[in-house]
Amino acid sequence: MLARRWPTALICLLLGIGGGETVTALTTPVYEARSQLFVATRTGVETDDLNQGQSFSQARVQSYAAIVDTRQVTAYVARELGLRTTPEKLASRITAEAPLNTVLINITVRDTDPARAARIANAVAGRFITVVEKLETPKQTPAPRGARKASKAPAAPTSPVSLGVTEQASVPTKPVSPKRLLDLVAGLLGGLLLAAGAVALREALDTTVKTGDALGELTALPVLGSIPYDRTSARQRIAMDGAGSTVRAEAFRKLRANLQFAQIDDRPRVMVVTSPVPGEGKSTTAVNLALSLADTGMQVCLVDADLRRPAVAGTFGLVQDAGLTTVLIGQARVEDVMQQAAGRLAVLTSGAVPPNPTELLASERMAELLRELAGSYDVVVVDSAPLLPVADTIGLAPLVDGVLLVVRASHTGRDQIRSAADSLNRTGVRVLGTVFSMVAAFKGKGYGYGYGYGAELPVPRPAAGQEEPAGAAPRPVAGEK
Known part of the structure; x- marks a missing residue:
């Protein structure tokens, strides 16, 4: 069928490839910036304390990753950087990933402006550290009434975890979207499917x-x-x-x-x-x-x-x-x-x-x-x-x-x-x-x-009113079929 209908198949393939190129041309480039955080616990230097702190950090880090795109982070960043967007829309451009068996958190920000993507990623990392340490800091219990005042005020409670930036976001040089090769492959596959459908339909209608x-x-x-x-x-x-x-x-x-x-x-x-x-x-x-x-x-x-x-x-x-x-x-x-x-x-x-x-x-x-x-x-x-x-x-x-x-x-x-x-x-x-x-x-x-x-x-059909010979096109003779 493809051999008989190769013009139709070729047109469908060209349409698919052209569609892929059109998608690439019309898609606004999107850049991706990434920053990385390290989560540690405040413990002593004993080996047992270090092992316990490591286990504690790995257990908590998965929960921390879910906090990155919350309103506590995005609202502050949008206001601080003067972004013309809502916290919810900003959150849709932020992703956080915590690789298993590590105490690392990767923060990724996507934006149409590469410099702005880097600024947002760094601002999110800074604000995220503050939010997490604040959440992990125990609340101080007030002294009961009538209790005798201590001669020395107790120390303020501190967070048991400490977050640090291991990698600052840099300005990306190449967009991550659109991907021209991927669009071309998708267009080619779409063209093949269109060609198969068109050829099958023409064969079904061709008697x-x-x-x-x-x-x-x-x-x-x-x-x-x-x-x-x-x-x-x-x-x-x-x-x-x-x-x-x-x-x-x-x-x-x-x-x-x-x-x-x-x-x-x-x-x-x-x-x-x-x-x-x-x-x-x-x-x-x-x-x-x-x-x-x-x-x-x-x-x-x-x-x-x-x-x-x-x-x-x-x-x-x-x-x-x-x-x-x-x-x-x-x-x-x-x-x-x-x-x-x-x-x-x-x-x-x-x-x-x-x-x-x-x-x-x-x-x-x-x-x-x-x-x-x-x-x-x-x-x-x-x-x-x-x-x-x-x-x-x-x-x-x-x-x-x-x-x-x-x-x-x-x-x-x-x-x-x-x-x-x-x-x-x-x-x-x-x-x-x-x-x-x-x-x-x-x-x-x-x-x-x-x-x-x-x-x-099949061969091309002659013009209306013209009969082609069985093996060659007819001569232009008056009265010829």
Whole structure:
């Protein structure tokens, strides 16, 4: 799916990366300053006293860390430094951490101004020492009434703990947020998820057929050939021009061979080439199939029976005004309007476009003409109109020996293909098989004959009203499908 939809996936990835860059650009830099405190107990120098003091400090230090962002600290710091913020908002930018099995407290302050972050961290540390020592200082019990005054006043109580600054906060030089690399990675992952979702959604909504196997399963008909799309032949409709062995030419030769071997017991003399909708490459398939059959030495006649948008005359540069319709209305004989193309192919062009093509193609005169051509030529290939837009081919189909259905890769919908096949089945006509046209191939190593075959991929769709050939873009010919 990603290979077929790589433009969508690429756009989603670029959007994700662009989103990460945008977040980085729009995020205000935040700086982090840190100060560190050491908690000790006021004890004697005896070893036992030192051990007890150490245990006492470790037990209390976890509680001290929770006092750092209280109002007793933040309100004083905000007032002392003249900060335009509330104690609560200031507390949200302060964190305190007491590592296990230590008597250290790390105070971290975040701010958009690096110098201000350092000032706040140092002010919080100083105020915190005062608050903790005040809280730990025992309250002095007043003497009872009537008690005799002592000759000497007792000493004022002191805090059993002592806090000291081990590391003053310095002005940070680099922001801790935003992190450009992290934003890019997050954007890339988001782009991948978006690409997967977009591709999956497009695949779910896409009802076109992308492989020959899928076409065969859908129609229950043999796929007689897959015609590749060749961008190098952008202005060349004819693949069988004798200029050498190209990928397109070999594909049409394979179609010819498959058609001959598939119908070896009852070879059709007159066959119609059609498609479900316009733009499938049916005219190009008819032209090149006729030329490939003529290359074997057979007498082949190509008839342009698409009387609404004929294309055969323009492909070969022949006269279009006199042809099939001229014969059908009795203004000329077949031999008078038959033309030669490529030195080996007899071509009966469409003639003037009539107002009633459906009636002409389904007439008894058309049946007589096809019988006459079948008696004069080994094979008659008829290029007919698409099945679904008009009824021309449905009326013509019962007069021929078989029909080839051309389907364009990644263009024709499943419902359209199914409707076209059902239309042919209702007429009782013999459907010879399908041709999968405009299949794009991966460029890779060939098999030693100067060409290679690859996996099937969709190709770009032509502009409205234009039919691309089965293997190359069409020439700009007047009246071309």
